[in-house]
Amino acid sequence: MKRSADSSRTPSEGGRKLRWMRLDNAAKIFPAARRRNWNNVFRLSATLTENIDPATLQSALDVTVKRFPSIAVRLRTGLFWYFLEEVPKAPPVQRENSYPLTPMSFADIQKCAFRVLYYKKRIAVEFFHALTDGNGGLVFLKTLTAEYLTQKGVDIPNDNGVLCRLAQPTQSELEDSFQKNESLVSAGRKEAPAFRLTGEKEPDGYLNVTTGILPSGDIIGLARKYGVSVTTLLCAVLIECFIGIQNERVPHRKRHRAVKICVPVNLRKMFTSESLRNYVLTITPGVDPRLGDYTFEEILKSVHHQLGVELTSKQMSAKIAANVNAERVWALKIMPLFIKNIAMKLVYNTVGERHSCITLSNLGVVTLPAEMEAHVERLDFVLGVQATYPNNCGVLSYKDKVYINFIRNTKEPTLELKFFTYLLKLGIRAAVESNQR
Numbered sequence: 001m002k003r004s005a006d007s008s009r010t011p012s013e014g015g016r017k018l019r020w021m022r023l024d025n026a027a028k029i030f031p032a033a034r035r036r037n038w039n040n041v042f043r044l045s046a047t048l049t050e051n052i053d054p055a056t057l058q059s060a061l062d063v064t065v066k067r068f069p070s071i072a073v074r075l076r077t078g079l080f081w082y083f084l085e086e087v088p089k090a091p092p093v094q095r096e097n098s099y100p101l102t103p104m105s106f107a108d109i110q111k112c113a114f115r116v117l118y119y120k121k122r123i124a125v126e127f128f129h130a131l132t133d134g135n136g137g138l139v140f141l142k143t144l145t146a147e148y149l150t151q152k153g154v155d156i157p158n159d160n161g162v163l164c165r166l167a168q169p170t171q172s173e174l175e176d177s178f179q180k181n182e183s184l185v186s187a188g189r190k191e192a193p194a195f196r197l198t199g200e201k202e203p204d205g206y207l208n209v210t211t212g213i214l215p216s217g218d219i220i221g222l223a224r225k226y227g228v229s230v231t232t233l234l235c236a237v238l239i240e241c242f243i244g245i246q247n248e249r250v251p252h253r254k255r256h257r258a259v260k261i262c263v264p265v266n267l268r269k270m271f272t273s274e275s276l277r278n279y280v281l282t283i284t285p286g287v288d289p290r291l292g293d294y295t296f297e298e299i300l301k302s303v304h305h306q307l308g309v310e311l312t313s314k315q316m317s318a319k320i321a322a323n324v325n326a327e328r329v330w331a332l333k334i335m336p337l338f339i340k341n342i343a344m345k346l347v348y349n350t351v352g353e354r355h356s357c358i359t360l361s362n363l364g365v366v367t368l369p370a371e372m373e374a375h376v377e378r379l380d381f382v383l384g385v386q387a388t389y390p391n392n393c394g395v396l397s398y399k400d401k402v403y404i405n406f407i408r409n410t411k412e413p414t415l416e417l418k419f420f421t422y423l424l425k426l427g428i429r430a431a432v433e434s435n436q437r
Contacts, residue, residue, distance in 0.1 A: 025178035032344035199410030260286025262356035
């Protein structure tokens with residue numbers, strides 16, 4: 001008998017049956033693509049106005065996990081697919097004693113696929129990407145922080161992405177929205193490989209995080225001056241920086257590769273979804289340096305038009321169809337999991353990260369209820385490094401600041417230096433923080 005993914009139960013643990021669900025369409029690649037020392041993990045954090053009380057944070061987490069049965073889970077192995085199973089109780093909160101996004105081993109993910117950390121005034125949640133994307137993770141962080149503040153005596157309304165902690169999750173929050181919005185025609189997947197940044201790896205796996213803090217008004221004003229979005233502007237600056245690095249490292253233009261940026265697109269507004277699971281697709285705007293030199297204005301115009309062409313419901317539906325159709329191939333369905341893992345890892349290694357230089361993920365303007373905003377000084381979004389390239393970039397805006405977080409597993413801050421120097425050339429001064437040793 002076929003069981004629905006959102007209402008099925010596994011054998012009981014401690015006398016209580018545990019909910020399970022299938023991985024969503026985007027999540028299926030992440031367990032297969034893992035390495036011995038790498039999993040696709042990202043981090044969201046809130047910095048409050050007072051030091052964190054760990055006992056209250058644990059109590060808040062105990063309440064919050066019951067509201068998020070698709071996130072408070074562990075990864076389990078089936079005969080044909082991985083699946084998610086809710087954890088019997090909230091994991092213990094941990095005091096953060098090291099750098100962000102320390103390795104989350106596969107054994108850890110099989111026990112609990114997220115973790116909650118605290119340090120001084122900061123609450124951080126780190127998620128295995130198979131659970132959710134940055135937008136779903138943000139709802140979890142907001143709701144957890146709201147419950148923490150409520151237990152500290154602050155009355156927080158259920159608004160601006162803060163869910164009622166005592167309500168039952170809705171079916172729409174748990175759905176795999178990829179299965180609902182595919183077109184009849186699949187988009188092609190063929191793309192030229194992109195330039196890759198290299199550097200001397202940190203010997204112990206240390207991750208360097210560099211944060212640039214910019215006035216929102218300045219970056220928005222500059223974007224309006226050029227008639228583009230903030231994401232387009234930041235994307236163009238990154239392309240400019242990568243072109244400069246490639247010119248320095250590869251002297252012969254004929255040997256240059258495309259410079260492209262991977263930009264995740266939140267599909268929830270485009271297709272009216274309330275899912276808290278993964279619901280993003282990526283596009284890769286860029287330029288081909290072999291065609292000649294580009295002015296910054298030319299890069300901006302090219303990125304603006306590429307995004308304009310790709311960011312339509314029809315184009316996104318075709319991309320969804322390409323992913324969903326691959327999942328429905330009969331031979332793949334009956335293939336044992338260990339063979340699927342080999343095949344999917346091969347696809348990821350040869351295609352998954354070859355089409356871009358870096359991921360630029362912008363969560364946009366984040367708002368909180370006014371009662372909550374008074375107690376939250378800052379929000380941050382940090383992507384993990386990819387399996388085969390050393391840098392990534394997460395962005396969000398909160399109150400009157402834009403927070404740009406670069407992460408890298410190499411020693412040299414080559415990209416960050418070029419990026420913030422170029423912003424300064426454009427008239428935007430950033431306050432820069434780093435945990436570099």
